[in-house]
Amino acid sequence: MTTMSRPVTLPAAAHSAEEAPDRRAEPLRAGILGGGFMGDVHGRAIRAARSVVAGLASSTPESTAVAASRIGAERALTPDELLADPSIEVVHVCTPNATHAEYAARALAAGKHVVCEKPIGTTLAEAERMAEAARASGLVTAVPFVNRFHPLTREARDRLAEDPGAVTTVLGSYLQDWLLEQGDDDWRVDATTGGPSRAFGDIGSHLVDLLEFTTGERIVSLRAVTGRLHATRAGRAVATEDTVAAVITLSGGGIGTLTVSQVAPGRKNALALEIAKPTASYRFEQEDPEVLWVGRRRGSELLLRDPDQLHADGRRLSIVPAGHALGYQNAFDAFVADAYAVIRGEQRPGLPTFEDGLRAARVTDAVLASAREARDVPIP
Numbered sequence: 172m173t174t175m176s177r178p179v180t181l182p183a184a185a186h187s188a189e190e191a192p193d194r195r196a197e198p199l200r201a202g203i204l205g206g207g208f209m210g211d212v213h214g215r216a217i218r219a220a221r222s223v224v225a226g227l228a229s230s231t232p233e234s235t236a237v238a239a240s241r242i243g244a245e246r247a248l249t250p251d252e253l254l255a256d257p258s259i260e261v262v263h264v265c266t267p268n269a270t271h272a273e274y275a276a277r278a279l280a281a282g283k284h285v286v287c288e289k290p291i292g293t294t295l296a297e298a299e300r301m302a303e304a305a306r307a308s309g310l311v312t313a314v315p316f317v318n319r320f321h322p323l324t325r326e327a328r329d330r331l332a333e334d335p336g337a338v339t340t341v342l343g344s345y346l347q348d349w350l351l352e353q354g355d356d357d358w359r360v361d362a363t364t365g366g367p368s369r370a371f372g373d374i375g376s377h378l379v380d381l382l383e384f385t386t387g388e389r390i391v392s393l394r395a396v397t398g399r400l401h402a403t404r405a406g407r408a409v410a411t412e413d414t415v416a417a418v419i420t421l422s423g424g425g426i427g428t429l430t431v432s433q434v435a436p437g438r439k440n441a442l443a444l445e446i447a448k449p450t451a452s453y454r455f456e457q458e459d460p461e462v463l464w465v466g467r468r469r470g471s472e473l474l475l476r477d478p479d480q481l482h483a484d485g486r487r488l489s490i491v492p493a494g495h496a497l498g499y500q501n502a503f504d505a506f507v508a509d510a511y512a513v514i515r516g517e518q519r520p521g522l523p524t525f526e527d528g529l530r531a532a533r534v535t536d537a538v539l540a541s542a543r544e545a546r547d548v549p550i551p
């Protein structure tokens with residue numbers, strides 16, 4: 172039976188009493204900006220990381236009181252109070268997209284680590300400023316590209332790394348239907364609150380991050396087209412896209428297609444990624460995360476998550492035995508746990524930071540430019 176434990180090596184400082192104490196066991200004190208459904212998801216993950224939701228601030232005193240009570244925050248605060256609170260060590264930014272950069276920048280300036288929902292900026296320029304602010308701060312920043320934290324996406328990554336040759340083809344899609352009807356509305360629909368790209372910035376970013384993370388390759392150019400099912404919603408003109416289709420070229424010379432839609436009837440969070448190399452194919456579906464399809468010319472298999480069969484990373488994330496299904500919140504919990512471990516001074520390869528948030532902004536910017544100008548767009 173493979174042991175789940177890892178040899179514990181205490182940092183040098185922990186050996187001498189007068190040195191800083193080992194902080195790993197102590198709970199961190201977190202603040203959450205935003206009281207929507209992502210605030211709930213972050214709140215659960217903070218507690219799963221043995222830490223405390225010390226404060227929560229939403230858009231009004233009333234919505235803050237309701238969300239703080241629902242999420243179990245110690246105190247209902249205003250954003251200014253939360254950002255000024257010296258006891259809060261890490262700020263989770265879960266507000267509408269247009270306020271991400273301002274709040275993240277203020278939290279960094281206040282010396283607080285930042286977990287910021289994507290996008291870190293609604294434009295490439297804003298994302299570049301945020302990544303620079305993160306570098307200059309020396310603080311820990313993280314962006315919840317949590318599909319990296321399913322044990323089987325880590326397994327796919329490790330197997331792809333061992334698989335010789337470059338990626339040949341990628342078939343990627345992320346389909347939802349929560350904005351299918353003309354009466355469906357959300358702050359994401361408006362460019363002023365959600366940013367100029369909606370479908371791609373919102374969920375295409377997950378697809379791109381998972382593709383580049385698992386393959387280790389980069390999209391080096393793309394040609395995209397966008398679509399809009401409803402030109403108006405709730406009587407307002409809509410300028411952001413419902414659908415995106417893109418043809419991509421990869422750094423290893425491979426090619427692929429990405430399809431993103433928030434108006435695909437029956438699809439809820441159907442992220443699917445199929446990657447082919449000359450020796451094997453790998454397919455992961457977010458709505459069925461306990462299975463990885465491994466395709467071969469002879470002997471394809473459905474790999475069911477079983478810690479004994481996984482590489483170290485997939486085993487580490489397999490917090491329950493085979494047969495007890497792990498899901499989205501578990502992946503989110505693993506993401507926050509890794510971010511907090513890095514805040515406590517440990518190493519956690521694969522943590523998505525503001526550098527990865529900037530990468531997502533670069534690709535999103537290229538998608539909009541390509542669709543607007545009907546041309547291939549190279550991506551540095």
Ligand code: SOE
Pocket residue numbers: 347373374440
């Ligand atoms: C809405 O499309 C949304 O909540 C996204 O913003 C999240 O990133 C995705 O994980 C689920 O759907």
